[in-house]
Amino acid sequence: MNPKIYLSSPHMGGTERSYVTEAFDTNWIAPLGPNVNGFEESLENYLGNDSLVAALSSGTAALHLALILLGVKNGDEVLCQTMTFSASANPIVYQGATPIFIDSEEDTWNLCPIHLEEAIKDRISKGKKPKAIIAVHLYGMPYKIDKITTISEKYEIPIIEDSAEALGSTYKNKKCGTFGDISILSFNGNKIITTSGGGALVSKDSKIKEKAIFLATQARDQAPHYQHSEIGYNYRLSNICAGIGRGQMEVLDTHVGFRRTMNQFYKDLFSKTEGVSVFTELSKDFFSNHWLSCITIDSKVANFTPDDIRLALGKENIEARPLWKPMHLQPVFKNAPYYGAEISENLFKNGLCLPSGSNLESIDRKRITKVLLKFT
Numbered sequence: 020m021n022p023k024i025y026l027s028s029p030h031m032g033g034t035e036r037s038y039v040t041e042a043f044d045t046n047w048i049a050p051l052g053p054n055v056n057g058f059e060e061s062l063e064n065y066l067g068n069d070s071l072v073a074a075l076s077s078g079t080a081a082l083h084l085a086l087i088l089l090g091v092k093n094g095d096e097v098l099c100q101t102m103t104f105s106a107s108a109n110p111i112v113y114q115g116a117t118p119i120f121i122d123s124e125e126d127t128w129n130l131c132p133i134h135l136e137e138a139i140k141d142r143i144s145k146g147k148k149p150k151a152i153i154a155v156h157l158y159g160m161p162y163k164i165d166k167i168t169t170i171s172e173k174y175e176i177p178i179i180e181d182s183a184e185a186l187g188s189t190y191k192n193k194k195c196g197t198f199g200d201i202s203i204l205s206f207n208g209n210k211i212i213t214t215s216g217g218g219a220l221v222s223k224d225s226k227i228k229e230k231a232i233f234l235a236t237q238a239r240d241q242a243p244h245y246q247h248s249e250i251g252y253n254y255r256l257s258n259i260c261a262g263i264g265r266g267q268m269e270v271l272d273t274h275v276g277f278r279r280t281m282n283q284f285y286k287d288l289f290s291k292t293e294g295v296s297v298f299t300e301l302s303k304d305f306f307s308n309h310w311l312s313c314i315t316i317d318s319k320v321a322n323f324t325p326d327d328i329r330l331a332l333g334k335e336n337i338e339a340r341p342l343w344k345p346m347h348l349q350p351v352f353k354n355a356p357y358y359g360a361e362i363s364e365n366l367f368k369n370g371l372c373l374p375s376g377s378n379l380e381s382i383d384r385k386r387i388t389k390v391l392l393k394f395t
């Protein structure tokens with residue numbers, strides 16, 4: 020059997036191990052230390068726009084702290100893109116709040132501005148103004164920043180920008196991860212860069228960064244003994260993991276380039292196939308890191324389904340997967356309110372994620388081509 024080709028697997032640049040070794044040599048084996056500070060600084064420089072970064076144990080932890088920092092409490096409502104990974108929505112429930120799910124729009128697959136505004140008006144008319152908007156850059160594709168930000172400002176509802184999949188993406192030449200009132204990043208094993216597990220909270224306000232680190236390190240008050248006036252969390256990133264992150268930052272842009280090469284590879288492969296579209300940017304304002312390359316299939320035209328491709332690839336030990344199943348279709352969220360048409364439902368029905376890793380080589384592309392040629 021040929022080795023497995025994954026959708027997205029860790030891709031080390033080469034210097035990661037030296038940062039980790041340094042942590043061992045200096046005994047900084049803790050959730051603090053020079054790698055944590057160095058990783059934060061390197062992210063701050065990369066993102067620009069006066070971004071301040073708190074390195075955390077996961078993207079999910081970052082979302083949870085973002086909700087706490089925006090004052091989301093028991094009984095509140097939070098607007099959230101329905102088409103996303105469950106980690107975007109779960110922290111709303113950790114806070115005892117209710118997620119209000121919003122459909123996608125066709126161009127970016129992200130928050131639909133029309134349904135977002137419809138939901139805000141309806142929730143306000145029912146007596147409850149939502150406390151925050153969770154907007155996601157799905158598969159690395161920026162959401163319509165201008166439109167969503169305008170709605171956020173009009174109704175004075177802050178944005179939590181879930182940029183877990185979009186480090187390296189830009190909108191009008193500004194980096195994703197800098198558009199929210201609070202933004203979050205993920206460095207899980209399958210993301211664009213990885214620390215094996217990790218995340219970050221991004222803001223422009225030094226008080227928010229300080230408070231995030233305070234909450235992430237068990238909310239210890241200033242005192243020689245252990246004193247607490249608030250509930251804390253154990254959410255800080257380890258100095259070992261941060262060492263991997265420092266090495267990964269050195270290759271981030273190169274790896275974004277490789278992912279974009281994979282996207283172009285699929286565009287070329289399906290260029291003459293009727294009924295298959297490769298997901299891509301709608302204009303020059305949008306620059307996607309193409310974390311995952313996705314296709315949608317009009318089965319009536321193409322005469323095959325996403326599952327036909329997925330199963331054919333699977334037989335050759337090549338991974339493919341349906342798009343994110345919308346949250347309002349998930350059993351665990353079946354009672355949550357939802358505003359939309361059926362855009363996300365249809366994307367889920369007709370879409371497929373294809374192998375997209377920055378570490379895929381021409382021998383891998385040959386194996387993928389061999390299977391996919393039967394469908395072109």
Ligand SMILES: *Cc1c(COP(=O)(O)O)cnc(C)c1O
Pocket residue numbers: 076077078079080103104106107155181183184204205206207217218
């Ligand atoms: C991966 C991911 C997260 C969660 O990040 P973790 O680091 O895995 O906790 C959140 N939102 C989206 C959209 C993601 O893809």
